[in-house]
Amino acid sequence: MGAGTASLRDVAELAGVSITTVSHVLNDVPGKRIAAKTRQRVRSAAAQLEYRPNKLAQGLRSQRSYSLGFVSDLVATTPYAVRMVLGAQEAAANLGYLLFLVTSGGDQDLEAQQLRALLDRQVDGLLYASMFHRVVEPPALLEAAPVVLLNARCADGRYSSVLPDETGGAWAAVEELARQGHKRIGFLHNELDIPARSLRMRGYQEALAAHGIDFDPELVWCGEDAPGGYAAARELLDRPECPTALFCFTDRMAMGAYQAAQELGLRIPHDLSIVGFDDQEVVSAGLRPGLTTMALPHYEMGRWAVTELMKRIDAGSDVPPTHALLDCPLVHRESVAAPREAR
Amino acid sequence: MGAGTASLRDVAELAGVSITTVSHVLNDVPGKRIAAKTRQRVRSAAAQLEYRPNKLAQGLRSQRSYSLGFVSDLVATTPYAVRMVLGAQEAAANLGYLLFLVTSGGDQDLEAQQLRALLDRQVDGLLYASMFHRVVEPPALLEAAPVVLLNARCADGRYSSVLPDETGGAWAAVEELARQGHKRIGFLHNELDIPARSLRMRGYQEALAAHGIDFDPELVWCGEDAPGGYAAARELLDRPECPTALFCFTDRMAMGAYQAAQELGLRIPHDLSIVGFDDQEVVSAGLRPGLTTMALPHYEMGRWAVTELMKRIDAGSDVPPTHALLDCPLVHRESVAAPREAR
Numbered sequence: 193m194g195a196g197t198a199s200l201r202d203v204a205e206l207a208g209v210s211i212t213t214v215s216h217v218l219n220d221v222p223g224k225r226i227a228a229k230t231r232q233r234v235r236s237a238a239a240q241l242e243y244r245p246n247k248l249a250q251g252l253r254s255q256r257s258y259s260l261g262f263v264s265d266l267v268a269t270t271p272y273a274v275r276m277v278l279g280a281q282e283a284a285a286n287l288g289y290l291l292f293l294v295t296s297g298g299d300q301d302l303e304a305q306q307l308r309a310l311l312d313r314q315v316d317g318l319l320y321a322s323m324f325h326r327v328v329e330p331p332a333l334l335e336a337a338p339v340v341l342l343n344a345r346c347a348d349g350r351y352s353s354v355l356p357d358e359t360g361g362a363w364a365a366v367e368e369l370a371r372q373g374h375k376r377i378g379f380l381h382n383e384l385d386i387p388a389r390s391l392r393m394r395g396y397q398e399a400l401a402a403h404g405i406d407f408d409p410e411l412v413w414c415g416e417d418a419p420g421g422y423a424a425a426r427e428l429l430d431r432p433e434c435p436t437a438l439f440c441f442t443d444r445m446a447m448g449a450y451q452a453a454q455e456l457g458l459r460i461p462h463d464l465s466i467v468g469f470d471d472q473e474v475v476s477a478g479l480r481p482g483l484t485t486m487a488l489p490h491y492e493m494g495r496w497a498v499t500e501l502m503k504r505i506d507a508g509s510d511v512p513p514t515h516a517l518l519d520c521p522l523v524h525r526e527s528v529a530a531p532r533e534a535r
Numbered sequence: 536m537g538a539g540t541a542s543l544r545d546v547a548e549l550a551g552v553s554i555t556t557v558s559h560v561l562n563d564v565p566g567k568r569i570a571a572k573t574r575q576r577v578r579s580a581a582a583q584l585e586y587r588p589n590k591l592a593q594g595l596r597s598q599r600s601y602s603l604g605f606v607s608d609l610v611a612t613t614p615y616a617v618r619m620v621l622g623a624q625e626a627a628a629n630l631g632y633l634l635f636l637v638t639s640g641g642d643q644d645l646e647a648q649q650l651r652a653l654l655d656r657q658v659d660g661l662l663y664a665s666m667f668h669r670v671v672e673p674p675a676l677l678e679a680a681p682v683v684l685l686n687a688r689c690a691d692g693r694y695s696s697v698l699p700d701e702t703g704g705a706w707a708a709v710e711e712l713a714r715q716g717h718k719r720i721g722f723l724h725n726e727l728d729i730p731a732r733s734l735r736m737r738g739y740q741e742a743l744a745a746h747g748i749d750f751d752p753e754l755v756w757c758g759e760d761a762p763g764g765y766a767a768a769r770e771l772l773d774r775p776e777c778p779t780a781l782f783c784f785t786d787r788m789a790m791g792a793y794q795a796a797q798e799l800g801l802r803i804p805h806d807l808s809i810v811g812f813d814d815q816e817v818v819s820a821g822l823r824p825g826l827t828t829m830a831l832p833h834y835e836m837g838r839w840a841v842t843e844l845m846k847r848i849d850a851g852s853d854v855p856p857t858h859a860l861l862d863c864p865l866v867h868r869e870s871v872a873a874p875r876e877a878r
Contacts, residue, residue, distance in 0.1 A: 244655050259635070259656065274617050281638055285645075290652055292602070293636040295624055302628075309633055312587050313602065418821035444821055451823045454797055474817060478761035478787055480794045 198241035207237035214238075260284055260501065261292045261310035261337075263303065264321040273323045276342060279494025280319055287502060289316070300331070307333040317501040319494075320344065325355055325388050338504040342497040343490070345515065352504065352513040354496045358388045361486040361520030362395025362439070365467040368484070368522060369437040370403040373534030374465060376411065378428045378435035380421050380445045383414035388441075392469070396439060411435055421448025429456055429464070436531040437465040443475040446483050446527075461529035471523050482525030489518040541584035550580035557581075603627055603844065604635045604653035604680075606646065607664040616666045619685060622837025623662055630845060632659070643674070650676040660844040662837075663687065668698055668731050681847040685840040686833070688858065695847065695856040697839045701731045704829040704863030705738025705782070708810040711827070711865060712780040713746040716877030717808060719754065721771045721778035723764050723788045726757035731784075735812070739782060754778055764791025772799055772807070779874040780808040786818040789826055789870075804872035814866050825868030832861040 203218075204211045209230060216224045217234040237243075262280055281291045292310055296303035310318065311333065321342035322328060328344045330351060341353040369377050379396050382389050397407050413424035421440060428435055429452055440446035446468035450460060458464045460481055468476060468485035476483040496516055504511060546561075547554045552573060559567045560577040580586075605623055624634045635653055639646035653661065654676065664685035665671060671687045673694060684696035712720050722739050725732050740750050756767035764783060771778055772795055783789035789811035793803060801807045803824055811819060811828035819826040839859055847854060 244651060257656075262636075277636065278638060281636060285637065285649065285652075288652070290635045290637065290649075290656065292633045293605075293620065293624060294628065294633065295621060306628065306633075308587060309628075309631070313600075313633065418823070422823060444817060447821050448823075472817060474787060474815060475821070478790050478818070480761070480765060480791075 198238075198243045200243075202241055203234065203237045203243050206241060207233045209234060218243075256316055257314040258288055259290050259292055259313065259315050260498070261294065261307070261315040261318045262321060263306065263310070263318060264293075264295050264323060265298050266295070266323045273343070273488075273490055275490035276321055276323075276494040276497075279491035279496075280321075280342070280498050281494070283495040283498035287498075289498075304331060304333060307331065311336050317505045319497050319501060320351075321497075324386060325358065327387060338501060340497045340501045340504070342493060349513060349515065352500050352515065354493045354500070354516040354518060356488050356490075356493065356520050357517040358391035358520070359395040359398070360517070361469065362392035363399045364395075364520070364522050365439050365469065365486050366396050366399035367402070368467060368528060369439065369465055370399060370405065372437075372465065372528060372530045374435075374437040374531050375405055376408075376433070376435040376437070377405070378411045378413070378425075378438045380424045380428075380438055380440040380449060381412050381414045382441040382445075383416055383420075392441065415445060415448070417442070417444045418448040418451070421445030422451045423448070425449035425452035426455075429453065429458065435464075436533075437528075438467075440466060440468045443468040443470045443472045443483060443485055446485070447475050447479060450479055450483075461527050463532070465528045465531070467528060469520075476523070476525065479527075481527055484525045484527045485523050486520040487523050488520060492518050541581075541586040543586075545584055546577065546580045546586050549584060550577045552577060561586075599659055600657040601631055602633050602635055602656065602658050603841070604637065604650075604658040604661045605664060606649065606653070606661060607636070607638050607666060608641050609638070609666045616686070616831075616833055618833035619664060619666075619837040619840075622834035622839075623664075623685070623841050624837070626838040626841035630841075632841075647674060647676060650674065654679050660848045662840050662844060663694075664840075667729060668701065670730060681844060683840045683844045683847070685836060692856060692858065695843050695858065697836045697843070697859040697861060699831050699833075699836065699863050700860040701734035701863070702738040702741070703860070704812065704831075705735035706742045707738075707863070707865050708782050708812065708829050709739050709742035710745070711810060711871060712782065712808055713742060713748065715780075715808065715871060715873045717778075717780040717874050718748055719751075719776070719778040719780070720748070721754045721756070721768075721781045723767045723771075723781055723783040723792060724755050724757045725784040725788075726759055726763075735784065758788060758791070760785075760787045761791040761794070764788030765794045766791070768792035768795035769798075772796065772801065778807075779876075780871075781810075783809060783811045786811040786813045786815045786826060786828055789828070790818050790822060793822055793826075804870050806875065808871045808874070810871060812863075819866070819868065822870075824870055827868045827870045828866050829863040830866050831863055835861050 200211050200214050204214045214234050217231050284291050294306040317338040319340055319342050322344035326344045328346055330346050339351045341351050345353040400407055413427050415421055415424040438449050440449055446466050449466055453460055453464050460466055468483045471485045471487035476485045543554050543557050547557045557577050560574050627634050637649040660681040662683055662685050665687035669687045671689055673689050682694050684694050688696040743750055756770050758764055758767040781792050783792055789809050792809055796803055796807050811826045814828045814830035819828045
């Protein structure tokens with residue numbers, strides 16, 4: 193008999209007691225008078241047969257399935273965000289919960305179908321995750337279970353949410369450059385209308401202001417991914433009064449900036465300092481020299497979301513929602529130095 | 536009342552019939568004489584209340600939980616392999632199944648604990664996945680349910696398995712270079728003792744032989760990731776009789792080869808052709824020029840594994856295992872051209 197396939201009846205037969213007695217002993221049902229010796233015999237038999245209770249049946253009794261749904265939009269296209277899944281999954285496992293993973297690809301009908309499938313399986317709660325920081329319109333089906341938004345928030349703040357501190361991250365990136373003495377700090381900015389766009393712009397401007405540097409819109413250029421970063425960096429670096437440092441919206445854009453610097457004969461960090469965002473390690477650790485960048489706290493966000501979801505499962509829906517911003521820590525590598533004029 | 540929270544009793548009350556009648560109608564129980572009008576009334580009431588059957592209770596009756604376990608070792612460290620999860624999840628969703636995702640991080644005790652948790656929830660089958668192609672020793676607990684190995688195989692071939700065709704992929708990569716006229720094709724090889732190491736070496740040697748090129752061990756150099764690829768490429772390219780083309784074990788190593796070529800003033804593909812492996816897009820599409828590389832069929836492998844698992848769930852354990860090798864297709868970008876001497 194394979195591990196985990198013994199039934200209550202098998203345990204009862206081996207222990208020489210009734211199925212009811214086995215059930216009472218193994219479920220610690222209070223108020224039952226069963227001799228210590230009998231209890232011992234039942235437990236030994238269960239251990240010997242590697243008896244595992246049927247959690248489906250247990251779920252029906254306790255009204256808990258000990259499972260959570262992790263509903264995400266686009267897990268495949270931003271693979272580094274799998275650390276959110278991992279953080280959530282490890283936090284859930286520590287509490288005896290398992291995670292159902294479903295991905296809608298952004299299709300609302302498919303999402304509704306998947307949410308119904310999760311609710312059919314009586315998940316105890318839902319993590320509603322976006323693979324990049326978004327403001328979402330939560331589907332009506334979310335009302336059927338406790339919910340935490342992960343890397344997302346809703347406009348009315350009805351659901352608890354956890355997000356990276358985009359403004360703080362951008363602030364720290366620019367601060368790292370300014371405190372080395374850089375005054376002309378370019379920003380390779382994102383062109384998509386996503387929350388991180390304005391939030392990181394605010395961090396960039398506030399850090400400049402804190403160092404008495406005037407904001408110069410001429411030093412901001414938009415693009416996307418490595419090719420966009422390359423084109424934006426060429427645009428800024430070809431000028432006579434070119435920046436001595438670049439803050440890049442993503443590590444991928446920084447990869448393009450490295451390519452532009454190389455073509456122009458600018459050495460990093462001697463002639464040009466660069467700070468990225470994401471700490472997408474295949475890029476940030478793979479570039480030469482290694483890229484100093486801001487890490488996204490995806491793993492920690494996944495953990496936070498499960499902890500918050502558990503609170504809401506235990507306490508019910510009366511608890512007011514919590515909105516968390518987690519730090520984006522600076523990861524030091526070799527792409528930042530003082531500007532030549534400051535040496 | 537939220538969607539999906541109505542009970543059988545609610546439907547019965549609204550339809551004005553007994554709970555038993557509702558159950559017979561909604562479950563299409565054969566041999567019950569119920570008037571068409573009554574059936575209609577029950578279905579309307581169920582639709583109006585958005586009644587969803589309790590799948591936990593259904594699972595107890597049908598002996599199916601309509602859930603699968605996806606057990607993986609290291610999902611976080613090779614994020615591009617999430618496409619296996621996605622392929623499996625989409626194939627499962629098409630069949631009305633959901634996927635539990637657990638990750639052991641390679642810890643055997645944790646893995647056993649997670650397998651027990653999945654078996655407790657009566658998963659109908661298990662996908663046992665490795666994030667890179669491995670020969671695994673399947674844990675004993677796998678015997679308790681139908682199993683398919685994903686990106687892995689076991690030494691005795693007991694379980695069905697699906698793997699990328701590493702030899703065919705390496706063959707096609709070298710073929711792409713040889714048919715352009717390259718004769719001195721270096722191989723930036725992996726130093727870890729994993730199955731892909733010898734399988735790709737075989738493909739490299741067989742493709743050379745097919746073009747009448749002698750295998751020269753001096754043209755093979757080992758390393759890992761971008762820094763290892765950089766060092767290996769410097770080693771091969773600094774020689775007087777340096778290769779005109781490089782086949783790289785990973786896109787990350789190819790990224791290092793680009794850095795070495797740049798330092799040596801070699802233009803890609805004019806002076807040096809490069810083919811990678813993985814099609815890790817952040818690298819392959821981010822490099823300048825774009826990297827021609829072999830794609831790993833992770834998504835298709837995930838789908839194949841679920842289809843095979845379903846066959847085994849439906850047919851029982853008597854069906855002999857199947858072992859599939861899926862093609863690694865060539866992804867053309869701009870890093871390959873004819874060698875200068877052949878122009």
